[in-house]
Amino acid sequence: MTEPLLSVRDLTVQFPTRRGLLTAVDRLSFDLAPGEVLGLVGESGAGKSMTGSAIIGLLEPPGRIAGGEIRLKGERIDNLPAEAMRRIRGRRIGMIFQDPLTSLNPLIRIGDQLVETIVTHTDRTPWEAKLHAASLLEAVGIPAARARIDSYPHEFSGGMRQRVVIALALAADPELIIADEPTTALDVSVQAQIIAVLKDLCRDKGTAVILITHDMGVIAETADRVAVLYAGRLAEIGPVADVISRPHHPYTRGLMGSIPSLDGGRDRLEQIPGSMPRLSHIPPGCAFNPRCLQAFARCVAERPPAYRADASEAACFLLDPAMSPAEAAR
Amino acid sequence: MTIDRNAPPLLRVEDLARVFDVSKPWLARMIEREPRRFVKAVDGVSFSIAKGETFALVGESGSGKSTIARMVVGLIRPTRGRILFDNVDIADPGRTADVARLRRRFQMIFQDPFASLNPRFRVDAIIAEPLTAFGLMSDRAEIEARVADLLKLVRLDPADGRKYPHEFSGGQRQRIAIARALAANPEFIVCDEPTSALDVSVQAQVLNLMRDLQDEFGLTYLLITHNLAVVRHMADDVGVLYLGRLAEVAPTEELFARPRHPYTRMLLDAVPDLRPGGRPRRAITGEIPNPIDPPPGCTFHPRCPLADDRCRREAPGYTRDGGARVACHAVEEGRTETAPPAAFALA
Amino acid sequence: MAAADAVRAGRLRRALDSDLFYSFRRSPLTVVAAVVVLVIGLAALLAPWIAPTDPFDPSSLDLMDGKTPPLKPNEFTGHTFLLGTDDQGRDVFSAILYGARISLLVGFASVVVSMAIGIALGLLAGYRGGWVDSVIMRVADVQLTFPDLLVALMIFGIARGALPIAAQEHMAIPVLILSIGIAKWPQYARTVRGVTMVERGKDYVQAARVVGLPAGKIMRRHILPNVLGPVLVIATLGLSLAIITEATLSFLGVGVPPTSPSLGTLLRIGQEYIASGEWWILFFPAIALVAIALSVNLLGDWLRDALNPRLR
Known part of the structure; x- marks a missing residue:
């Protein structure tokens, strides 16, 4: 395997509160190859957005990286000074947020916002930057891009605005884009x-993408691999087709079963009992054990490491090759 | 049933x-x-x-x-x-x-469910509100028993009635909202x-x-x-x-x-398919116009692959077709081809 | 009984455990301010028992004691006074205790008056909207263009004119309370209206409407509790303003009658002696007024920050 573009090892994000330290992301590890699209899925509070913010260095205080490391092309970026991180943001890692309205400055023409980003992060002259901005807007599918470059954000519809945000994220040809719920x-x-635009552009430019979403449909048609998070921990990671059709972790199985499909009839959906624990009440052992129908003594006692299962990895003792058959039978 | x-x-x-x-x-x-x-x-x-x-x-x-x-x-x-x-x-x-x-x-x-429950009320007071508002019950013990039944009905613990909404997850809150809706035995x-x-x-x-x-x-x-x-x-x-x-x-x-209206077809096409190798989803062209200034004729015509002059001019009435009722000139005139609509396919 | 006790204990524990109490403990300045308010408030409340003399009982006054400096024996009578005496031989310390009593009474009562008017009209304007809202808020806007003091003076003047001379003396304090109260309702109404409009749009109010709850009950049960937080903040900040307004009116000589002077009256008396060297007659009442106003203001500032979720 080639050197990963991004390598996250044992990433831990914590929040001090007056009721104690909350761990929002707990020893999370994954790699991302150049040009790869990795989906990060999980329910609200699973830590997926927090992971994105930690990578790009935009954790809201008092949240902080309490452990682990993040490497971009082998270079550690989790402990960089703010100024050095600012240079990486936008230049090497682009960001797309959920709400296109809040990620564009309403008082600045979109062309100027693009030009500003391009000039800050590349050695293009303002004139070249403007030409580049127009071609970017064209690339993200804005009709009459040249005429609309001097428009303000409010003159665009929601979908068009999100296209502008994508253009902005791509402006400095970053190696990685973190897209946090871009279509929600x-x-x-x-x-x-929007998914089509994002996917096509990133494939053409060889940009890697971390796609954070709760929508498995978006993941299914966009991502190469998918990481399923539960209570700040990695439950399962693997090729997207495998995770969807052959999930190994009981949580992933339950999650896939509970998604209503267009082909089903008018029938009951599968459901996982209970709900995800709050960060202040994460149970000992495997965080999923109170909701898991297959849990046994060991699940309550210790936290499972990631075990290899086919092309995937899943953090579940059921996959431990050393597990005794008696335990497995239960 | x-x-x-x-x-x-x-x-x-x-x-x-x-x-x-x-x-x-x-x-x-x-x-x-x-x-x-x-x-x-x-x-x-x-x-x-x-x-x-x-x-x-x-x-x-x-x-x-x-x-x-x-x-x-x-x-x-x-x-x-x-x-x-x-x-x-x-x-x-x-x-x-x-x-x-x-x-x-x-x-x-x-x-x-984070907005529909008053954060300052205890869950039992929230669920009991329809009972007292409609004057169905006034006896405290009777109300308490009914609230406990309702909580059990939505698979919550009757003891949860003494908690406040912020102590529950989103799904549990929606179940509290359902319990409130059921309190007065609506149909x-x-x-x-x-x-x-x-x-x-x-x-x-x-x-x-x-x-x-x-x-x-x-x-x-x-x-x-x-x-x-x-x-x-x-x-x-x-x-x-x-x-x-x-x-x-x-x-x-x-x-x-058998979706008939071109808009229904587009909506269905836009739903992603989870199955690997499943039907690729097609992107719909365009976006919903501003309702302040809707297009003339059939309001869907700017995005419709089947639109013709009549659609741009005249709003369609309803056509019955099997069990369905459709507002579309193309359906009425039988202009619907069986081929997928002319929207561009996702790669 | 045991159950009721348990509930009470639970409430107390929740109160001590609450975010509000936590932020209170973490702010030393606020704790000091609270102690100052508490001490002055208690002293004012208990003035008849604490004060060494009754400064408004003419029979207890000895003109010979007049203008005694603080902590120095009077050259004629040999009496010593903690904070000295004024020209009439009144003990300044006792006068401050009694004066603070009047000031706080007028302050509190007028805040209650403006709060009551403001909440009622603000709820109505925000919930009903339309022309009701327009009328109430335009009246508030017009009143806001005049300084509070001027409005209070006007109302005070009108009320004095309307009352028979005989009633004026003992009606002076209620009239003062009403004037200051009415002068300050628009701030409350504006805030309450804003909060009401926000809450009204929320689904839990819609849910109460679906249940068929009448509008008055929705305002009382659902919206009022949400309004109280911000209102409490302006009420606290408003208390110090009301006390100062009262002092200003009394200083101008239109407030409380001279027979029951407030801190403002004491200031008016004191300022005549500032040039002749009897500084204590002005100085100590002024310090008392500043201490009350400042401490109450600090409490209000803390409350505003503590109740504002965005600052937490």
Whole structure:
């Protein structure tokens, strides 16, 4: 395997509160190859957005990286000074947020916002930057891009605005884009357009993407691999087709079963009992054990490491090759 | 459960319309010489729901689905049209006395369970509110027992009644909201995006609970949602809304097996398929126009692959086709080809 | 009984454990301010028992004691006074205790008056909207264009004119309370209206409407509790302003009658002697007034920050 573009090892994000230290991301590890699209899925509070913010160095205080390391092309970026991190942000890692309205400055023409980003992060002259901005807007599918470069954000519809945000994230040709729920605020019919644009552009430019979402549908059609998070920990990671059709972790299985599909009839859905624990009440052992129908004594006693299962890895003792058959039978 | 299709409907909505005044304040209008502006949020919507059935209204933002929900439960007055509940027009201002009596029989579940429960009330007080408001119970012990029963009904612990909403997860809160809606033994519940604020695994719990309660109490649901997969699992009949008008109304099976209106087809195509190697989803071209200034003729024509001059000029009436009712000139004229619509396919 | 006790104990534990109490303990300045307010408040409340003399009982005054400096024996009578005496031989310390009593009474009562008017009108304007809202808020806007003091003076003048001379003396304090109260309602109404409009749009209010709860009950049960937080903040900040307004009116000589002087009256008396060297007659009442106003203000600032979720 080639050297990973991004390597996250034992990443731990904590929040001091007056009721104690909360661990929002707990010893999370994964690699990302150049040009790869990795989906990060999980329910709200699973730590997926927090992981994205930690990578790009935008954790809201008092949250902080309490352990582990993040390497971009082998160089550690989790402990960089703020100024050095600022140079990486935008230049080498681009970011797309959920709400296109808040990620664009409403008082600045979109062309100027693009030019500013391009000039800050590349050695293009303002004139070249403007040409580049227009071609970016064209690339993200904004009709009459040259004419609309001097428009303000409010003159665009929600879908068009998110296209502008994508153009902005791509402006300095970053190696990695972190897209945090890029389609959640959009209508179904527009979602597909945005996903298509993001996917095509990143493939053409060889940009790697971390796609953070709770929508398995978006992951299924976009990602190469997917990491399933539960209570700040990695439950399962693997090729997207495997995780969807042959999930190994009981949580992933339950999650996949509970998604209603268009082909099903008018019938009951599978459901996982209970709900994800709050960060202040994460049970000992495997965080999923109170909801797991297959849990046994060991699940309550110790936290499972990631075991290899086919092309995936899953943190579940059921996959421990050393497990006694008696335990497995239960 | 078998449904008698010939039974009189529990709810019948006829030619319902709501216009919102979105004009600027009078002074600003005078200075800027602007006319008053109106939005037709809902425009001539008719449908009916038989007892014990679930009718789903699907649509994207701006389709008017929430406005319809709010008109049905009486939070907003319709500009035009009738809402017949058990043959009484509850939109008729002359019948407020009857409506007050009927009100106990219909309830609503809201989208965001973080906003629909008063954070300062204990859960038992929240659930008991309909009981006291409708004057159904006044004895404290009786109310307590009823609240405990309701909590058990939605699979919560009766002891949870002493907690406050913030101590619960989203799914548990939505179940509290359902318990409140059930408190006064209603027959009809309007569910406005009941699961769209919830995570998928919790969504399944809530949808299953709604189904179980429907079977147990013979409830009738008006389900408002943007999620077609949820419709597939929950509804008997579906109405597809576009810019305040019903594009198509059909039994669920029929709608998914043979969508007729080009908009319905696009919506279905836009839903991603989870199965690897499954049908690729097609992107719909364009976005929903601004409802303040809708296109003339059929409001869908700028995005429609089948649009012709008539569509640009004249708003379509309804055509019956099998069990469906469709508002489309192309369907009426038989211009619908079986090939997929001319939207570009996703790579 | 045991159950009720348990509930009470639980409430106390929750109160001590609450975020509000936590932020209170973490702010030493606020604790000091609270102690100052508490001490002055208690002293004012218990003035008849604490004060060495009754400064408003003419029979207890000895003109010979006049203008005694603090902590120095009077050259004629040999009496010593903690904070000295004024020209009439009144003990300044006792006068401050009694004066603070009047000041705090007028301050509190006028805040209650403006709060009551403001909450009622603000709820109505915010919940009903439309022309009700327009009328109430335009009246508030017009009143806000005049300084509070001017409005209070006007109302005070009108009330004095309307009352028979005989009633003026003992009605002076209630009239003062009403004038200051009415002068300050628009701030409350504006805040309450804003919060009401926000809460009204929330689904839990819609849910209460679906249940058929009448508007008055929705305002009382659902909206009022949400309004109280911000209102408490302006009420606390408003208390110090009301006390100062009262002092200003009394200083101008239109406030409380000279027979029952407030801190403002003491200031008016004291300022005549500032040039002749009897500084204590002005100085100590002024310090008392500043201490009250400042401490109450600090409490209000803390409350505002503590109740603002965005600053936490």
